[in-house]
Amino acid sequence: MKWYEDINLQILSLHTSSAIVFDLQLFAAEDEGRTEEPTEKKLREAREKGQVAKTEELPQALVVIFAMITIVVFCGFIFETIIRMMHYYLTSFSHFQLTERSLFHEAIATGIESFKILLPIFVATVIAALLGNIAQVGFQISTHPLKFDLSKIKFDPATMARKIFFSRQVAMNLFKSIFKVVVIGFVCYLVISNDFDELIKTPDISVGLAFQNISIIALKIIIWSTVCLLVLSIPDYIFQKREYIESLKMTKQELKEEWKETVGDPHVRARLQEMQRELIMRNMIREVPKADVVVTNPTHFAIAMRYEPEAMYAPMVIAKGVDAMALRIRQIALDNNILVIENRPLAQELYQRVEVGDIIPEDLFYAVSLIYAEVYKKRNYKAAI
DSSP states (O other), rough: HHHHHHHHHHEESSSSSSOOOOOOGGGGSSSTOOOOOOOOHHHHHHTTTOOOOSSSHHHHHHHHHHHHHHHHHHOOOOOOOOHHHHHHHHHGGGGGOOOHHHHHHHHHHHHHHHHHHHHHHHHHHHHHHHHHHHHHOSOOOOOOOGEEEOOOOOOOHHHHHHHHHSSSSHHHHHHHHHHHHHHHHHHHHHHHHTHHHHHHHHHGGHHHHHHHHHHHHHHHHHHHHHHHHHHHHHHEEEEEHHEEEEEOOOHHHHHHHHHHHOOOHHHHHHHHHHHHHHHHHHHHHHHGGSSEEEEEEESSSSEEEEETTOSSSSSSEEEEEEEEEHHHHHHHHHHHHHHEEEOOHHHHHHHHHTTTTTTGGGGHHHHHHHHHHHHHHHHHHEEEE
């Protein structure tokens, strides 16, 4: 458990007659006992459910930036459309016949013009929101957060109070809200103070120039506020990433259960390994009668070798065993009239270094060649008889 989950902070008042004890356990992780880091499987499942670590400040900042860029690019079109609409209604107001049909027609026309104005801004903000989220978590579509799960609704006043008043997430959100209000207010103060003289002149200048000056001041406020949001998004993302990992931490029991699901039950796995060993042994036993020679130690180790000049460039180990298996290999060799040669160093080297089905290493060629020389000598002797 982390230090903030284990240590109680006590704040003593300045008065000796009283003391205030503040329990930091209120800020501890909600799930006790979750001390293990989440596995890759846990992280992948959480991502598939739409649970990812991200900050909302980056998409917000990008939305503001893209919207402002779109407004600047299309400002001429937007301004002309608004002027044309105002001119139409102001000059034609006296000729309007207020009927249900005419009102419906004008509402449709106004809606179409408004849609033309807002469409570029809407498209830009949607693209900005997508980029802000994809940049953090990649492209992932999940409908799981939309599902309604009654099992997650539990009425527990203590837990609810702790989530509302003593949660790190709530504290961080409160800090971000205060930071935004303070910083944006301070930015507004600095920008307005710097351009205060221009604002004072607005009653004495034309409407167009006054609108231009106010627009420039508003643009400055928006730009600097957006920069502050981008700066805030960095520590917020680090915090959200940490909280995300904390929320996915697992208990030791959960880790064991996942290991069983992923790799299999240890008892079942042990049984499978035993069956594999039995299968390998049975295969080795079937191969022993095909051997040319069996090298022993004399009873602890037994290694059966076979050499086919047209298919192999060196002899191959086709079976090996220790103790009981070595005795079994030796007995099968004797029953099938296979030569058994005792060579303690060579038997130990072959057993430790060469797996079944492997060719003997080059540094053992000479020692094995002496064994095969004796094998060929015995075969020639039997053939002569």
